[in-house]
Amino acid sequence: MNRVPNDAENAHSSSVESCPSLRDVHSINPAQLMARIESYDGREKKGISDVRRTFCLFVTFDLLFITLLWIIELNVKGGIETTLEKEVLQYDYSSSYFDIFLLAVFRFKVLILAYAMCRLRHWWAIAFTTAVTSAFLLAKVIISQLFSQGAFGYVLPIISFILAWIETWFLDFKVLPQEAEEENRFLIAQDASERAALLHPGVLSDGQFYSPPESVAG
Secondary structure (H helix, E strand, O other): OOHHHHHHHHHHHHHHHHHHHHHHHHOOOHHHHHHHHHHHHHHHHHOOOHHHHHHHHHHHHHHHHHHHHHHHHHHHOOOHHHHHHHHHHOOOOOOOOHHHHHHHHHHHHHHHHHHHHOOOOOOHHHHHHHHHHHHHHHHHHHHOOHHHHOOHHHHHHHHHHHHHHHHHHHHHHHHHHHHHHHHHHHHHHHHHHHHHHHHOOOOOOHHHOOOOOOOOOO
């Protein structure tokens, strides 16, 4: 005999438990949502995210650092002009470092074109540059005679190899996931603002609340 009242009480309690979620929906502040959406729109208008800009700066650092090491190597070998003519005009794959410099220029051009100018959101460009860099450096270390030329025979290939893989790690684990997360947050905030506009079709201004002059105090 007591089962029907108990079922009614359970249904009433479940409806009461569902009330907070409705109250949470109605408590959405449209002004805050619009401010958040405007902040995301401002990031989009900048054209490039902060983490992508950092990646492009690191790619630029890669080129400048390899160039600096190559110039130091040219100067150590007996003068920049003489060694430059020997390594560029009389290029020899087994003893020249000019190709490692060209490899850094290749990485810079491809990555800046793909991720700064075209704003690519995929990893294929960095995978291509890293694969080419790794294959070329491994072949050069095996075939050439760089190790017999002193410390730069170790330094330039190793640093070039490490920088290429740091760029790959930074893009794959920092740039692309963070940008995808920001885009998801923007879509969620935009969807919430649309729902809030349906729940609050009009926002009352302060001028709409007034007391008529005929009203009596108290």
